[in-house]
Structure formats: C-alpha cells, structure tokens
Amino acid sequence: MGHKDHIDKSFDIVIVGAGSAGCVLANRLTADPNVRVLLLEAGEWDRDPMIGLPVGIVHMTANNLYRWSDVSEPDPGLGGRRNDIPHGRVIGGGSSINYMAHTRGHPATYDAWADEGAPGWCYKDVLPYFKQCEAWDGGENAWRGGAGELGALTPPIDDPIAPAWFDAIRSLGYPISQDHNGDQPEGFGVLQYTIKGGRRSSSAKAFLHPVLGRPNLTVLTGAMATKVLFEGRRAIGVEYVRSGAREQVYSRRTVLCLGAINTPHLLMLSGVGPADHLQSMGISPIIDLPVGKNLQDHLAFPMMWKRKQPSPFQKSLRFDKAAVNMLRAVLLRSGPSSRLPGVIIGFIKSQQNLSMPDLQLYLQMPPPYADTWFPGIKRRYQDCLVTRTQLVGQRSRGEILLKSADPADRPRVFYNSLSAPQDIQALREGFKQTWAIVNAPELDAFRGEPVMPVGALSTDSEIDAFIRANASQQFHPASTCPMGSDDDAVVDPDLNVRGLEGLSVVDASVMPTLVPANPNVPIMMMAAKAAAMWQGVETAAGLSAAAETIAEARVPA
Numbered sequence: 028m029g030h031k032d033h034i035d036k037s038f039d040i041v042i043v044g045a046g047s048a049g050c051v052l053a054n055r056l057t058a059d060p061n062v063r064v065l066l067l068e069a070g071e072w073d074r075d076p077m078i079g080l081p082v083g084i085v086h087m088t089a090n091n092l093y094r095w096s097d098v099s100e101p102d103p104g105l106g107g108r109r110n111d112i113p114h115g116r117v118i119g120g121g122s123s124i125n126y127m128a129h130t131r132g133h134p135a136t137y138d139a140w141a142d143e144g145a146p147g148w149c150y151k152d153v154l155p156y157f158k159q160c161e162a163w164d165g166g167e168n169a170w171r172g173g174a175g176e177l178g179a180l181t182p183p184i185d186d187p188i189a190p191a192w193f194d195a196i197r198s199l200g201y202p203i204s205q206d207h208n209g210d211q212p213e214g215f216g217v218l219q220y221t222i223k224g225g226r227r228s229s230s231a232k233a234f235l236h237p238v239l240g241r242p243n244l245t246v247l248t249g250a251m252a253t254k255v256l257f258e259g260r261r262a263i264g265v266e267y268v269r270s271g272a273r274e275q276v277y278s279r280r281t282v283l284c285l286g287a288i289n290t291p292h293l294l295m296l297s298g299v300g301p302a303d304h305l306q307s308m309g310i311s312p313i314i315d316l317p318v319g320k321n322l323q324d325h326l327a328f329p330m331m332w333k334r335k336q337p338s339p340f341q342k343s344l345r346f347d348k349a350a351v352n353m354l355r356a357v358l359l360r361s362g363p364s365s366r367l368p369g370v371i372i373g374f375i376k377s378q379q380n381l382s383m384p385d386l387q388l389y390l391q392m393p394p395p396y397a398d399t400w401f402p403g404i405k406r407r408y409q410d411c412l413v414t415r416t417q418l419v420g421q422r423s424r425g426e427i428l429l430k431s432a433d434p435a436d437r438p439r440v441f442y443n444s445l446s447a448p449q450d451i452q453a454l455r456e457g458f459k460q461t462w463a464i465v466n467a468p469e470l471d472a473f474r475g476e477p478v479m480p481v482g483a484l485s486t487d488s489e490i491d492a493f494i495r496a497n498a499s500q501q502f503h504p505a506s507t508c509p510m511g512s513d514d515d516a517v518v519d520p521d522l523n524v525r526g527l528e529g530l531s532v533v534d535a536s537v538m539p540t541l542v543p544a545n546p547n548v549p550i551m552m553m554a555a556k557a558a559a560m561w562q563g564v565e566t567a568a569g570l571s572a573a574a575e576t577i578a579e580a581r582v583p584a
Contacts, residue, residue, distance in 0.1 A: 038065040038245070041265050041278040043252045043293070045070075046120020047547050048533045048554035049284035050230035051160070054176075054237075055558030057244045064244050065276060066235075067267055069251040070116035078123050079226045080357070082364040085397075093117035093124050097288060097437055099500070104423070104445035110500045112440060114286050118248065119231030121286065122547050125502075127227060127367065129179045129219040131157060132542035132549055133212045133374065133383040140539050144511035145520045147560075156555040157548070160233075162223060163208075170209035176233040177551060178223025179208070184369030184391070186339050188412075188473045192371055192390055195467035207374060207544075213384055215373035221547065222367075225360025230551055250274075253434040255281055255297035255530060257313055262530035268434075280529050280561075284554070287504040287536040291319040291427045292438040294508070294517075299524065308432045314526045316517050319438075322425035322507050323541040324500040325387070326444055326454065327417035328493070330461060331394065333475030334410040340368045340393055341410045349399045368393055374419075374543070375460065377453040384543060385420025386457045390464070412465060412474060416457040417501060419543035422447035427507055442500055451491055454498070458490050503546050505535035522557050533557045 040056060042049045045068035053066045070093060077083030078093070087093060097112040115121040134150035141149035158172035164180050167173030193203065193215070202214030221228040238244060247269070254266040256275060264277035283290045294300055298310055300318035305311070343352060343363045355362035371391050374384035392413040399405070425442040445451045462483075465474060477483075479497070484490045508517035508524075516525060518537050524530040533554050535546050542549045 035063075035245075036275070037277045038063045039278065040280045040282060041065045041067065041276055042282045042284055043067050043265055044120065044284035044286065044289070044534070045118045045231065045235065045246065045248075046115055046284055046286060046534070047122045047230045047550040048557075049282075050119065050122075050233075050235035051551050051554035052282060052284065052533060052558055053244060053246075054234040055555060056561070057238060057241045059562070060241075060243055062243060065278070066244065066246045067250045067252060067265065067276075068118055068246070068248050070118065071248050073118040073123050073229065073231050076357070078117070078119070078229070079232070080353075080364060081127060081220070081222055081225075081227055081367050082353070083227075084124070084126055084367075087124055095289070095437075097440060099440040099442050102442050102444050104443065104495065105498060106495055108499075110440075110442060110444075111502075112288065112500070112504065113502055114288055114504070118235065118246075119229035121502075122221070122229040122551075123227070123231060125545075125547055127220040127222055128545035129208070129221045129548055130372075130544035131208045131212075131552075132544035132546075135383040136540065136542055140510075143539060144513055144516065145539055146512075147520050148510075153552055153556060156552045156559070157208075160548075160551055160555050163219075165206065168209070171206070176228075176237070177230075177548070178221055178228030178233070180220045180222040180366065181217055182220060182222075182366045182369045184217060184371070186369070186391065188338070188391065188470070189369070189371070191469050191473060194469040195464050196371075196373070198467055198469060199463060201373065201375065204374075207372070213374050215371055215375075215388075215390075218370040218372045218389075220367055222365075225365035234551075251434070252285075252293055253296065255283075255293065255299070257297070257527075260313060260526065261528040262524075278529075280531060282531045282533055284532075284534045286534050287322070287507045288427065288438065288440065290532055290534055290536045291507045292429070293434075294318045294524075295429050295438075296432065296434055299527070299530075304428060308429045310429075310432050316525060317515060318517055319427035319507050320424070321509055321515070322427055322440070322442065323421055323423075323505050324425070324442065325417050325419055325503045325541070326421060326423075326450065326498050327387075327415050327501050328454070328458075328498040329395070329479060330414045330416070330458075330465070331411040331478040332465060333478055334412050335473055335475050337407070337410050338393075341397070341407060344397060344399050345401060345407070347401070377420075377456040377460075381420070383420075385418065385453050386460070387417040387419045387544065388457070388461055388464075389415040389417070409478075411478060412470075414461050414465060416454065416461045418450055418454050418457070419541075420453060421541070422449045440504075444498070444500065445495065451494065454494050455487060455490050458484075458494065503535070503541060505538045505541040505546060508532050508536040509539045510537045511539055521560055522553075531557070531561075
C-alpha cells in the first residue's frame, strides 16, 4: 500500500515523518491488523542505490541529497559563524543519510532521565527495546540483541596504524572497551555501524520495507505536513500539502516523528508552543508549552597531522581499485565499499569526578577531502591522521523559533554554542587529551607534522580560540520537546503532549537530555518502547481507557 495515491480520509493513527522513529512505529503498530496506520513523509522513497551502499554517503553528502538543508542563526560562541543543519528528507529520514554510527550512550544517561521526571525510562527499562531491535554480529547476550531487524556491525580495522593507536591509548592509562554498547560503555574501542549484509541498515530498510504488504499500512510520500488539526484540545488529524494540493486526514492519534527541528516547527505552526511567541507570529495559541526551548547538539572540532605513509583507505581510492570495490559492493555485498573504514572511538571524561564521560573522541578518520585519484591524471590527496573531539555532556542550550506563520518558511535555529562556561572548559581538556594521544611516542612512525592546528598551542586562550574558530555542531539536534513531569516538559513520560489529547511525539526532540552518543539507535529504541506502551490503545476501548491501562502497567524506575 506504499504506492497508494487515493487514500482514505480517516485512520486510527497518523504518523508524521518516516524517519528513524516513524518507520519503527509503522512496523510495530501495524502488527495489530485492526490498527490502520498512515505514514506521511515529505521526502520521496529511498530507491537511490547510493543510500544503501555504505560508501554512498560520500556522494550524498557532497551533493546535499535527500535532506532539509537548514542553517542556524549566527552563533556568537563560534565567532558569529552559522552551522549547517542537514536532516533527512527521504523515507528513512536521518538513518538514510547519516554515517551509520551504532551507539547507545552511557546507561547512566537513561537513569538520569528517570530520576529527573521520566519514570519508566531508566536503562533497565529501555534495554529490552535496544535488544529487541538489534541484530549484532557479535550475537545475543545480556546486553545485546542478535535476532532483531537493525544491523550492528563491528568492522575490521586493517590499517597497520591500529595497533599503534591502541598502544598509545594504553600508555596514557585509558581503558579499552570491547563493546561500548555492552557492559563497557567507557574507554576506547572500535566504532560499530548500522550495516547488515553489506548494506546500510536504515530504519526504512530494517523496519518499513519488510511490512509494506500489510493491508492496514498506507505510506504517502511527497506529503509535507503543515498543521495539526484540533477540536478544542484534542488533535483530530493533520493537514498536508502534496503535489500543490492541500489535503486533510483524520485520526484518533497523531504522532509526530519529524525530528528536533521539524517537530517543534509543526507544533508551533499548529498553536502549540510559547504563547507570547505564537501571538507575535499571528498564531492563536491552543496551549502554552515550552516547545522549541532546550535545544541541544554535540559540538566538535577536528585536528589533523600529516601521515608519513599512505593508508590502505587512500590506496583503495585509486580510481581503478575504487571501481572494482564498488562493483564488489553492488554485486557481492563485500569489499571495502560495503562497509566504512574502521574508526576508533573513545568515551572519556574531561574531569575524573564526573559520573559518566562527557567527551567522545574519534581517532583514525579519513580526511574530509578524501577522494578518488589516479597516477598521471589526478594527484592523490595528502593523507592525514584525523581526529574529532566531541562534547557529549553539553550544558549550553539553544532555541528554535518560527520565522513566520507560513509553513514554507524554515524555522530559526539559535544554538548559543559555548554559552555555558563548562562547555569550553570540557572541550579545552578534550583538546589536550587528544593532542597527548596523537603525540604519544607509539605513533612516531606514522605521525608527520601538524596541519590543524599548524603547531602546538601553548596557552588556554590559544586553545579556546582554536576551538571557537573550528568547532561545529554535529547534526544531532535534540530535546526541543522534552519529556518530563514538570512545567519544563512538553510531553509526559508516555510521550503524549501535555494538556492535549490524541497527540504524541516520538523522536530526538523528546529526549530530556541528548544522549552522549550518536542518537540514531536510541531514537529507534524509543519508538519501539512507545509502540509497546501504546499497544492496544487504538482499539475500540478508546484512548482514555487505554491511557489508564498504560499508567497502571508501567513499572517505575
């Protein structure tokens, strides 16, 4: 039913946004044949083979494909620079265009969610849903799932520098983790990817495509939602534009899965948000809620050193080898193009008294300008040792505001990067720790002269200036509609919008604090958990009776 052009006007559930959360919800909720679901997506189908091929991310990024290309307001903390904010506009959403990092975040994050107003979301409560969704190549254990839909691949690191990296890490006293998503969330180890069978394991490929034959599921692409429809304080459906025509569809429950930029945008356009701001835009408020506040993202900066000998990855990009590797990936689902290069990541603390890591270090990344080359035709690029130092315990908070009441106008995004003094302090310490690792004697045989920065920075003020000049947000916006139990929350712990009926949100916007890791997999977990909480809600018993059942069944953290 994914290609149906003439749809019914009434459904049990309308899911707005076919991204990381929306595809999982469509899968889980339509498992009940009596629940009729419409999935709306502003983008188109994920048919491009470059989406499925892991190395296709380079092509898609270079050509800005399948994404909303938002840009932040000038950021005073970053010298007035603007941040690009690409997020998915295609079936699969961000999971179709991201770099496929498979990370969950430290268990203490979820425990903090529960302690601070979201009972039912501590790590012991969410772990079953991580496992349920997952097909880890390491197999099922107490921490990991082996029979789920979503791939989790631990790639080989065939670069001869890898042992030297780990020797340097050990020499400085850092722990080594065999599995960051298992019982060793701290220390350095190999980054896992959402790849399965030589293909990107997006939420669309893993969860949506296998169930498109269900008669109770309808998918509509090219449909941009413009307003949530209300009768009083009950959401009754969605208005959307498709092929230039304005349409309306009605539902018993409307679920927004548009992400931390587009979900608050649609809510505010619909009269759900800060009353003063909505009135200033000429919108009559339905309810006054702090929608768009509390914006969080991960701020990071790169560092580079020339590499003395070319890496295997650079050699694999010689044009003739790259062409062969692409054919292997397409025809045999094997070879370097069927996966991404192995990357070492570390979750570490900027201060030892912290309860969990606030920094994520990426080591041994390809240079951002890596490209195919061929002798005598196109010179090969300067190979480098590349690191990225990322803040995952950010204290700074931004905000999303409407530009106007016109849905075609993109929202204004204010990051306020480094407005909390703890953030520059943590990144400064991250700079020092990264510098120490790369300059360890164990890497002498591989490390050439520094490129970025061009030499050692001797004072804190020099380091801070480097960070402010080179840091950027990492396309992980979150927490603009946080769940909780107080007036700062937009949704309750059951992910229903506070003070309204029939309206829920499931995406990164509901995270009380952004997970200290790449958020794609946690978003899918949240969707699987939401579907389980709501199971039976859309039956003839009605929404209110089912909400009472959920409240009784939930186990407090």
